[in-house]
Amino acid sequence: MAGSSPRMAINGARGRMGREILALIEADSRQGTCALAIDQSTPPGEISSMAADLVIDFSSPQGLTRICQILAKHPLPLLSGTTGLDASHERLLRALSRKAPVLWTSNTSLGIAALKKALRSLKMLGEFDFHVEEIHHKKKVDAPSGTARTLQQELTSLKLKNLSSPVSLRAGGVPGLHRVWAIGENEWLCFEHMAFNRKLFAQGALQLALLLYRRPPGFYSVEDLLG
Ligand SMILES: NC(=O)c1ccc[n+]([C@@H]2O[C@H](COP(=O)([O-])OP(=O)(O)OC[C@H]3O[C@@H](n4cnc5c(N)ncnc54)[C@H](OP(=O)(O)O)[C@@H]3O)[C@@H](O)[C@H]2O)c1
Numbered sequence: 001m002a003g004s005s006p007r008m009a010i011n012g013a014r015g016r017m018g019r020e021i022l023a024l025i026e027a028d029s030r031q032g033t034c035a036l037a038i039d040q041s042t043p044p045g046e047i048s049s050m051a052a053d054l055v056i057d058f059s060s061p062q063g064l065t066r067i068c069q070i071l072a073k074h075p076l077p078l079l080s081g082t083t084g085l086d087a088s089h090e091r092l093l094r095a096l097s098r099k100a101p102v103l104w105t106s107n108t109s110l111g112i113a114a115l116k117k118a119l120r121s122l123k124m125l126g127e128f129d130f131h132v133e134e135i136h137h138k139k140k141v142d143a144p145s146g147t148a149r150t151l152q153q154e155l156t157s158l159k160l161k162n163l164s165s166p167v168s169l170r171a172g173g174v175p176g177l178h179r180v181w182a183i184g185e186n187e188w189l190c191f192e193h194m195a196f197n198r199k200l201f202a203q204g205a206l207q208l209a210l211l212l213y214r215r216p217p218g219f220y221s222v223e224d225l226l227g
Contacts, residue, residue: 005029005030007035009034009052009054010058011038011067012057012063012082015059024203031210053077054077054213055071055077055078056079057079058081064085065089065092068092068093072099075100077101077102077215078102079212081104081105084142085146100217103219104219105150105208106146106147106149107176109201111193115180117223119158119180120154122182125189127161127162129162129181130162130163130182131166131180132144132152132167132181133148133178134169135168135171136168136176137171137172137174140170143168175196176194179192179193208222
């Protein structure tokens with residue numbers, strides 16, 4: 001499609017994130033239009049024959065497996081924010097990325113993208129104790145959150161000596177709080193990211209989708225797309 005408003009299929013369309021994305025594109029069609037709202041009951045034939053420019057997936061690990069299996073035969077660009085994945089999901093995403101552009105990210109917020117860059121400055125605090133903490137609403141299934149795992153991986157890549165495992169709390173309706181602590185003998189430093197609502201993630205997903213869908217096949221990160 002030549003225009004700048006891609007036709008999007010939303011996998012997990014009836015979920016919290018799916019509904020946020022649909023609300024945004026219904027309010028402003030310049031960000032995209034809905035080609036198909038996919039849920040568990042959508043027949044595979046309807047998905048493989050849909051007229052869409054890309055698929056946005058915020059579903060479940062099972063939902064991601066299903067859409068990847070369909071896209072393996074009918075490739076389309078895929079942006080997935082589904083968390084709680086394992087190595088089998090990564091294999092499916094990587095296989096699809098040989099045929100179409102694919103982005104998987106545990107967090108579509110631009111603030112978290114900036115936080116990941118800022119964490120690299122912690123390397124100079126080599127003797128401190130490091131610690132990732134997250135709080136989410138009670139309905140969140142996976143723990144630690146995908147974002148906490150990503151932040152932990154960033155810290156691990158810095159080869160810090162004293163890095164403990166992430167700590168998770170499930171309470172109330174919190175859309176997402178992440179903290180990264182660096183604690184020394186006489187001072188501490190704390191990076192905090194607070195999502196006020198899910199609109200932030202939906203908005204970020206649409207921004208990233210616009211950058212992704214005309215790229216050549218490949219496995220992209222948020223950093224690749226934002227530069
Ligand atoms: N990357 C990010 O920035 C970000 C931000 C927020 C959330 N997330 C992640 O995104 C995912 C969805 O979050 P959510 O809060 O929207 O969850 P949710 O409200 O539980 O919605 C998930 C939706 O996926 C549907 N689904 C499950 N299996 C499916 C399948 N096989 N095919 C199609 N649809 C299927 C569910 O349908 P039913 O209702 O019929 O079961 C449900 O509507 C989670 O993994 C969450 O951690 C990521």
